Amino acid sequence: MTSAEKILWSAPSASRPVTADVRVPGSKSATNRALLLAALADGPSTITGGLRARDSVLMIDGLRELGVDIQAGAGHDAPEWTVTPPEQLRGGDTGGVARVDVGLAGTVMRFLPPVAALADGPVYFDGDPYARSRPMGTLIQALRDLGVRIDDGDRATFPFLVEGTGTVPGGLVELDATASSQFISALLLAGSRYERGVEVRHVGGPIPSQPHIAMTVEFVRAAGGTVDDSEPGRWVVAPSVLNGRTWAIEPDLSNAAPFLAAALVTGGTVTVADWPAATTQAGDALRHLLREMGARVELTPAGLTVSGGAGVHGLEADLRDVGELTPALTAIAALADAPSRFTGIGHLRGHETDRLAALAREINALGGDVTEEPDGLLIRPQALHGGVFATYADHRMATAGAILGLVVPGVRVEDIATTGKTLPDFPAMWAAMLAADDHDPSAASARVAG
Ligand SMILES: O=C(O)C1=C[C@@H](OP(=O)(O)O)[C@@H](O)[C@H](O)C1
Ligand SMILES: C=C(OP(=O)(O)O)C(=O)O
DSSP states (O other), X not given: OOHHHHXXXXXXXXXXXXXXXXXOOBOHHHHHHHHHHHHTSSSOEEEESOOOSHHHHHHXXXXXXXTOEEEEOSOTTSOEEEEEOOSSOOOOOTTOOEEEEOTTOHHXXXXXXXXXXXXXXXXXXXXXXXXXXXXXXXXXXHHHHTTOOEEOTTOSSSSEEEEOOSOOOOEEEEEOOSSOTHHHHHHHHHHTTSTTOEEEEEOSSOOSOHHXXXXXXXXXXXXXXXXXXXXXXXXXXXXXXXXXXEEEOOBOTTTTHHHHHHHHHHTOEEEEETOOSSOOOGGGGHHHHHHHTTOEEEEETTEEEEEOOSOOOOOEEEOGGGGGGHHHHHHHHHTSSSOEEEESOGGGGGSSSOHHHHHHHHHHHTTOEEEEETTEEEEEOOOOOOEEEOOTTOHHHHHHHHHHHHHSTTEEEETGGGXXXXXXXXXXXXXXHHHHHHTOTTOSOOEEOO
16 A cells, blocks of 8 residues: 555535535546547647646646647646647657556546557557556457557557557447447547548447547537437548647536535535536536435526535436446435435446445445445445545545545545546645635635636
8 A cells, every 4th residue: 555545634524504616627528538639630729728637637648748749828727728739640769669658547548549549650558557457458459450550468458559650541340338438439539530530330238428428529520520420329430630729628517526415415505617508528417416316406607506405315316327426426325315226337347446346335334335236336324434435546436535524524535635636636625615614604605716
């Protein structure tokens, strides 16, 4: 165990209903798609409001390694980048290799190898130790089927070498995306630049995280690409030039979950600013999911306002489309007045950690009753007590622990810094949200900068 993992963060409890206005940083999924499409475009792009956190820094560093020029503009609170693609994506030159660290970022480990295949030399990929446990074999095989040479030493995981030759034949590929929607997104994002484009056919059970595929299609079209998604389970991207453009990134609605959960579980009111009226982000489902769990939910030009006070209810829901919301919803469910059952989320075993096992283990260690099911979780609320909440390098485990800590005294979250995967300074944001009512009980709100 490293020293970071041993550090325990005492999750603050809420001394009264949380009342705050919160601004969350840009969407991880949107930021990394915009960076990648900008790198494949025929001219410079500008990205405003993007996320600056570990996952996007890994994407930026990986693209720079491939020869993409990325210049940071404005300050930390409002990241802005100018992205200038090279004439030719760069691999290692004679005797050398380009090196990409994917960390534990699904969007980097799945989205960059199809881009590296367009580089003019070898590109070596590796990541955090746990990256080797996340599903990769399907994507490696799909790239081979599209004409890319990959040396993975028959491991079907990291480390591996993409032997870029400057061009990718492309064409038809069949794959099973039941383990991750990111296999499909990865090929659609790069496919415009393949000689024959790409036709992806899914063969297998239901695909998870479909809103993320819809986001990919939306982004490729916004860059000037052509995507035919008229037939379920089949996507055709025509070969085409992608355009440089300005990308304005929406706030990360999935990262809004713990803050909105704070309103529900403490009977307070939290507004998340700049909530889009229409979006492909999976987190938008919080509007109906939190309502079903007992919140009052209102979308106004000021943002999304969630209020608690009428109890926290159990919920039966298929979360296949919105799996990344599971840790926050499970924390809420553990505090509810009736059991909850979440289904359609077997693929969460391949996320940052096995999230079904981790949630059950850690909530049960606090006195809870969470049972793992083959494709989900059964949560029977119990009176919880304090204790250590382990996080397994999973940012959403850490924020789930923070939600529980609001109403369960003595929760100590291991390695809170792991939230830095997608949130630049979660402990400060959380403290500011709580200080909003601690310091000025009469104030209707206080602003929390993201
Ligand atoms: O494409 C994306 O940006 C994502 C897709 C989803 O992955 P899975 O389909 O593997 O669940 C989601 O859970 C992840 O947080 C981000
Ligand atoms: C599954 C997630 O991330 P990744 O992009 O690493 O797959 C997540 O953020 O919940």
